[in-house]
Amino acid sequence: MSYKVTLLPGDGIGPEVAAAMRKCVDATGVKVEWEEHLVGEHAIAKFGTPLPDGVLESVRRNMVAIKGPIATPIGKGFRSVNVQLRQALDLFACVRPCKFYEGTKCKYPEVDLMIFRENTEDLYAGIEFDINTEEAKELIAKINSLQPRQIREDSAISIKPISIFASRRIVKYAFDYAVKHNRKKVTAIHKANIMKFSDGLFLRTAREVAQEYAGKVEFQDVIVDNMCMQLVQKPELYDVLVLPNLYGDIVSDLCAGLVGGLGIAPGANFGNDIALFEPVHGSAPKYAGQNKVNPTATILSSVLMLHHLKENKAADRLENAVKAVLREGKDVTYDLKKDRNDPTAVGTQEMADAICRKLKS
Numbered sequence: 634m635s636y637k638v639t640l641l642p643g644d645g646i647g648p649e650v651a652a653a654m655r656k657c658v659d660a661t662g663v664k665v666e667w668e669e670h671l672v673g674e675h676a677i678a679k680f681g682t683p684l685p686d687g688v689l690e691s692v693r694r695n696m697v698a699i700k701g702p703i704a705t706p707i708g709k710g711f712r713s714v715n716v717q718l719r720q721a722l723d724l725f726a727c728v729r730p731c732k733f734y735e736g737t738k739c740k741y742p743e744v745d746l747m748i749f750r751e752n753t754e755d756l757y758a759g760i761e762f763d764i765n766t767e768e769a770k771e772l773i774a775k776i777n778s779l780q781p782r783q784i785r786e787d788s789a790i791s792i793k794p795i796s797i798f799a800s801r802r803i804v805k806y807a808f809d810y811a812v813k814h815n816r817k818k819v820t821a822i823h824k825a826n827i828m829k830f831s832d833g834l835f836l837r838t839a840r841e842v843a844q845e846y847a848g849k850v851e852f853q854d855v856i857v858d859n860m861c862m863q864l865v866q867k868p869e870l871y872d873v874l875v876l877p878n879l880y881g882d883i884v885s886d887l888c889a890g891l892v893g894g895l896g897i898a899p900g901a902n903f904g905n906d907i908a909l910f911e912p913v914h915g916s917a918p919k920y921a922g923q924n925k926v927n928p929t930a931t932i933l934s935s936v937l938m939l940h941h942l943k944e945n946k947a948a949d950r951l952e953n954a955v956k957a958v959l960r961e962g963k964d965v966t967y968d969l970k971k972d973r974n975d976p977t978a979v980g981t982q983e984m985a986d987a988i989c990r991k992l993k994s
């Protein structure tokens with residue numbers, strides 16, 4: 634059987650890690666017809682837009698996509714293509730596994746976390762009003778008339794919508810995963826002590842969903858700041874985490890740090906029918922074009938993709954090949970060496986070649 638997969642190499646280090654991933658997937662023997670599309674800066678240069686129309690059409694048609702990171706200008710310029718993709722395709726569940734691999738800088742061999750981040754709303758909904766715009770002025774006047782806490786006139790506003798619908802579906806997704814994969818505990822993370830309505834609604838909804846799984850999966854909730862401390866001190870106490878969008882983004886980078894860095898942290902975004910796989914890391918522009926960065930996060934994202942395609946044997950073989958290369962610690966990139974300046978570190982493509990050799994041995 635052959636699969637059509639949309640491939641979005643992205644920008645910065647994206648094309649390098651995507652090429653490394655592609656040769657590893659091809660080396661498993663699974664037949665993939667890659668439908669490659671430019672996005673981000675490369676698409677702007679060629680088509681004048683970071684997200685050309687054909688991209689969404691291709692992902693909708695193939696229903697499976699894998700991408701490299703895409704840069705987003707900070708505080709100005711075009712809106713995040715990543716956020717646009719997640720919203721346009723209703724990829725509501727961002728799933729990020731964080732587990733120990735021997736040979737990495739992970740200090741916690743017991744860590745095995747699954748993070749479920751709500752992907753469509755919260756402060757990432759993209760509803761913002763810039764300082765001094767008519768809309769911002771109108772909104773500020775309206776809000777000031779509705780309640781006593783006055784917003785200063787020289788403010789910009791970002792809106793944080795949290796709905797029962799979106800909270801329920803991400804919490805259910807986390808619980809269903811827990812049941813299917815024999816996980817013991819789901820922890821909902823929030824700041825409902827301060828944001829009593831938005832985070833409060835997320836928490837209330839999570840508690841209601843948890844009741845439907847009572848006796849099957851344990852449930853607890855933890856305030857996000859406390860959670861960050863707990864994760865650094867005793868991550869082994871946690872199992873499945875479910876979070877609104879912003880906390881999910883931040884906590885999953887923290888967890889990537891726990892297991893040895895962004896270079897080895899994979900991810901996936903799921904909707905009802907469509908799945909988009911991608912590393913947790915960004916486009917690391919200072920390393921672009923140097924064949925230097927670690928391709929593992931993107932290769933492990935393709936392992937998630939192979940499982941999604943029900944190519945479980947190929948997925949396990951590829952993960953085992955990655956594990957073997959990490960364990961040996963020889964053909965690995967600079968970030969996996971004890972000393973980052975170790976001259977024996979290999980490049981992105983050479984590490985992928987070593988993984989391909991393991992697959993064939």
Ligand code: NAD
Nearest residue numbers: 701702703704705715895896913914915916917926927968
């Ligand atoms: P980043 O993840 O790109 O890089 C932070 C640091 O992490 C790098 O300097 C590097 O030291 C390390 N790192 C990242 N990937 C690595 C790899 N594969 N191997 C080894 N080390 C690696 O984060 P940033 O600098 O905050 O963001 C850069 C750009 O990426 C921004 O434009 C941001 O918007 C974008 N971004 C995109 C995505 C995405 O496409 N999903 C995710 C995060 C950030």
